[in-house]
Amino acid sequence: QQQVKQSPQSLIVQKGGISIINCAYENTAFDYFPWYQQFPGKGPALLIAIRPDVSEKKEGRFTISFNKSAKQFSLHIMDSQPGDSATYFCAASMGGYQKVTFGTGTKLQVIP
Amino acid sequence: KAGVTQTPRYLIKTRGQQVTLSCSPISGHRSVSWYQQTPGQGLQFLFEYFSETQRNKGNFPGRFSGRQFSNSRSEMNVSTLELGDSALYLCASSSMPQAGEQYFGPGTRLTVT
Numbered sequence: 204q205q206q207v208k209q210s211p212q213s214l215i216v217q218k219g220g221i222s223i224i225n226c227a228y229e230n231t232a233f234d235y236f237p238w239y240q241q242f243p244g245k246g247p248a249l250l251i252a253i254r255p256d257v258s259e260k261k262e263g264r265f266t267i268s269f270n271k272s273a274k275q276f277s278l279h280i281m282d283s284q285p286g287d288s289a290t291y292f293c294a295a296s297m298g299g300y301q302k303v304t305f306g307t308g309t310k311l312q313v314i315p
Numbered sequence: 316k317a318g319v320t321q322t323p324r325y326l327i328k329t330r331g332q333q334v335t336l337s338c339s340p341i342s343g344h345r346s347v348s349w350y351q352q353t354p355g356q357g358l359q360f361l362f363e364y365f366s367e368t369q370r371n372k373g374n375f376p377g378r379f380s381g382r383q384f385s386n387s388r389s390e391m392n393v394s395t396l397e398l399g400d401s402a403l404y405l406c407a408s409s410s411m412p413q414a415g416e417q418y419f420g421p422g423t424r425l426t427v428t
Contacts, residue, residue, distance in 0.1 A: 210320050235415060246319075246419030247358070292358065302348070302371045303360040303407075303417065 207295050209306025216313050222280040224309045226293035229274065231297040237303070238267065238278050241290045250291070251278070283313045317342065319408050319420035333394040336423045339350060340387050340408030347389040348417065351401040361404075362391055377383045393425075401427045 210225045216222045226236075235254055239247035253260045253267045253276065260267045266279040280287055293306040320339045328334050340347050348360040360373040364383035380392040386410075393400055403424050407417040 237416070239419075244421075246407075246421050248419065249416055252416065300364055302360045302373070303350075304360070305350075306358050 204207050207293060207304050207306045209309060211309060212307070213308060213310045214312070215285045215312065216280075218283060218315050220283050220313075222287065222291065222313070223277060224291055224311075225275065226306050227275045228240050228295050229264045230295070230297070231274070232297045233304075234298065235296045236267070236269065237294050237296075238265075239292045239294060239305075241292065241308075247292060248259075252265055252285055280311075283311075285293045285313045285315055287311060289315050319418055321406050321423050323423060324412040324421065325424045325426075326373055326397050327428060329399060329428055332396050332398055333392065334404075335392045335423060336404055336425070338389045338391075338406030338408075339412075340349060340370075340389070340419060341418055342420075343385050344408035344410045345410040346382055346411065347387065348409075349389070350405040350407065351375075352405055352422070353401075358405070360422075361391065364400045366373050396427045398427050401425060406419055 212280050233292045237252035241247040244287045251262045251265045253269050255271050256302045258269050264281045269276045290310050292308050294303045296303045322337045345364045348363040350358050352358045362381050364373045367383045378394045383389045403422040405419050405422045407419045409417045
């Protein structure tokens with residue numbers, strides 16, 4: 204029940220295309236859903252996050268879509284650039300704790 | 316504002332030894348969490364500290380322990396190291412005790428031989 208399932212495991216997108224990464228969760232007590240971006244040799248960096256009271260959040264080229272009834276959320280990267288090539292993790296946490304449950308990661312490669 | 320700092324960045328230890336890793340959170344942040352990252356298991360939560368108190372613990376054996384000091388700096392200790400403890404250990408800090416933004420450090424790469 205604590206798992207967050209993420210797909211795909213890897214993704215190759217043409218420059219300028221849309222990258223889409225999907226996640227699903229079981230525990231309805233989760234109330235905070237962040238996405239992290241990690242480059243090799245670096246720690247994860249918070250990209251964008253959403254709470255279940257909204258269905259979509261957009262920050263620049265990054266959009267989270269959230270479907271509470273389906274217990275699914277996704278990250279869309281518009282106009283993908285080679286600099287976006289990194290591993291992306293979805294995550295979820297709940298209530299009064301900073302314990303974050305991470306998805307398994309998606310390695311994104313944006314090719315010119 | 317300086318980010319989360321972790322020391323050392325790289326460490327090589329022998330099986331059976333113990334190790335202590337250090338984390339300095341962003342100034343003003345009182346919550347510190349630790350995670351283990353491995354290719355096989357991904358990112359796994361170890362424990363979280365807030366105001367010097369451990370608030371939550373992941374599913375790791377008792378060989379993994381931690382503490383937080385009054386200045387919010389945190390240390391984690393792994394005793395009786397095993398080969399499987401080789402991993403990137405990440406520290407994250409947050410300004411709030413409830414679920415919210417966490418900022419990660421660059422990690423400590425531990426290799427156990």
